[in-house]
Amino acid sequence: MAESEYPPLGPDVLIAEKMAESLPAAALSEICETLWRGDCQTCGSSIVSGPIALYAEATLAIASVSLHHPTCRAPEWNDGGGTGLIRTPKVYGDHTTYIYAGMVIDDYPVVLMNNQLEIAQLRKSSSGWKVSTIDGIRDFHRMFPGGSMPMPPASPLVGMEVQISDSSIKISAQQTYLFEPGWEVLRAIKEKSGLILAFSSIYHGQNLTLLTAGEILRHSTRTTLAWLSLRPEAPSDVPAAEYVVYSNGEFSVAGTVLARYPSGLLAISEVVAWAKEKAVVIDQIPLAHFIDEPGPRSDVSYAWFTDAISLKMYLVLRTRDAWLLIRSYSRYGGPVPREELEQWASSIMRHKSPHRVVRDWFPGPRCEGGMILLSHALPTTL
Numbered sequence: 551m552a553e554s555e556y557p558p559l560g561p562d563v564l565i566a567e568k569m570a571e572s573l574p575a576a577a578l579s580e581i582c583e584t585l586w587r588g589d590c591q592t593c594g595s596s597i598v599s600g601p602i603a604l605y606a607e608a609t610l611a612i613a614s615v616s617l618h619h620p621t622c623r624a625p626e627w628n629d630g631g632g633t634g635l636i637r638t639p640k641v642y643g644d645h646t647t648y649i650y651a652g653m654v655i656d657d658y659p660v661v662l663m664n665n666q667l668e669i670a671q672l673r674k675s676s677s678g679w680k681v682s683t684i685d686g687i688r689d690f691h692r693m694f695p696g697g698s699m700p701m702p703p704a705s706p707l708v709g710m711e712v713q714i715s716d717s718s719i720k721i722s723a724q725q726t727y728l729f730e731p732g733w734e735v736l737r738a739i740k741e742k743s744g745l746i747l748a749f750s751s752i753y754h755g756q757n758l759t760l761l762t763a764g765e766i767l768r769h770s771t772r773t774t775l776a777w778l779s780l781r782p783e784a785p786s787d788v789p790a791a792e793y794v795v796y797s798n799g800e801f802s803v804a805g806t807v808l809a810r811y812p813s814g815l816l817a818i819s820e821v822v823a824w825a826k827e828k829a830v831v832i833d834q835i836p837l838a839h840f841i842d843e844p845g846p847r848s849d850v851s852y853a854w855f856t857d858a859i860s861l862k863m864y865l866v867l868r869t870r871d872a873w874l875l876i877r878s879y880s881r882y883g884g885p886v887p888r889e890e891l892e893q894w895a896s897s898i899m900r901h902k903s904p905h906r907v908v909r910d911w912f913p914g915p916r917c918e919g920g921m922i923l924l925s926h927a928l929p930t931t932l
């Protein structure tokens with residue numbers, strides 16, 4: 551193995567008893583799959599081989615887990631004794647960032663990045679602790695879940711920009727990344743005036759094949775994607791869109807995802823209040839006059855409301871991880887075969903959205919009592 555490869559954790563992982571008790575087994579294995587042997591987060595030197603300690607700092611709802619030499623830091627689940635007040639000062643080293651920028655897929659330049667090999671974020675919801683590293687990046691920059699390739703360009707991104715010179719690219723996000731991707735990728739970026747940027751918690755090795763890259767880019771929870779444009783920002787009234795189809799055998803909904811909220815933290819009445827506030831801001835409704843719609847069955851996994859002035863209809867829908875606020879168009883009856891559902895949803899979106907025609911639908915997040923499909927699109931003005 552080349553020196554610059556970062557292996558997975560392997561069997562030499564030391565986990566504190568309290569951490570094993572605090573986390574479900576699924577979360578522990580998810581953490582171990584998310585972390586890679588880069589540098590010790592205490593002393594900064596390599597942890598490519600030998601035993602490795604997981605050190606976690608946890609408040610009530612969020613936690614971070616990092617990798618250390620056991621001699622630098624003992625394995626620990628540090629929740630401040632359940633107070634949520636963490637007593638240890640952070641002495642983390644730099645995280646290793648891995649950037650793969652050697653790809654042009656269907657003429658689109660792709661930059662794939664794992665920006666922190668040795669640290670993972672966790673979030674606690676009603677279903678317990680879960681790795682949220684990629685969700686956090688996606689929500690912060692308003693990126694998309696990993697999906698089918700080629701990704702349609704979709705802009706604008708929040709808090710991120712790209713600059714290009716004759717030989718290098720500089721991506722400024724929460725950190726700045728400067729790298730030299732090679733002439734094919736630079737040429738494609740110039741031709742397309744942008745690039746597909748993917749953050750993934752999957753480490754892809756130094757010798758990535760297009761097949762492996764495609765699998766990573768399609769991973770809906772461990773990868774997030776966006777189009778990062780060299781052009782000026784798209785007009786703010788036509789942002790990129792994430793489409794959703796939801797079907798539960800009684801009714802089907804096609805629409806645009808407007809916002810997300812972590813599930814499990816709010817009662818449904820509070821979720822509806824949150825959703826109405828969001829709808830007012832996002833759809834610029836001047837005099838909101840919402841009417842709550844009764845659902846076709848008593849089910850707390852979704853709720854409807856309509857704006858009486860604009861007649862826009864909204865659905866809030868609970869998936870396993872988040873509430874989705876969807877500006878929706880619906881039809882009753884079903885179940886509908888998937889192909890018919892996709893055709894119906896694509897035709898609705900073509901008429902109701904200023905975006906390009908939806909190309910592909912792919913399975914979305916899991917949800918109770920129904921099926922979710924997602925698609926992405928960019929404004930027709932680009």
Ligand SMILES: [Zn+2]
Nearest residue numbers: 590593619622
């Ligand atoms: Zn160390």
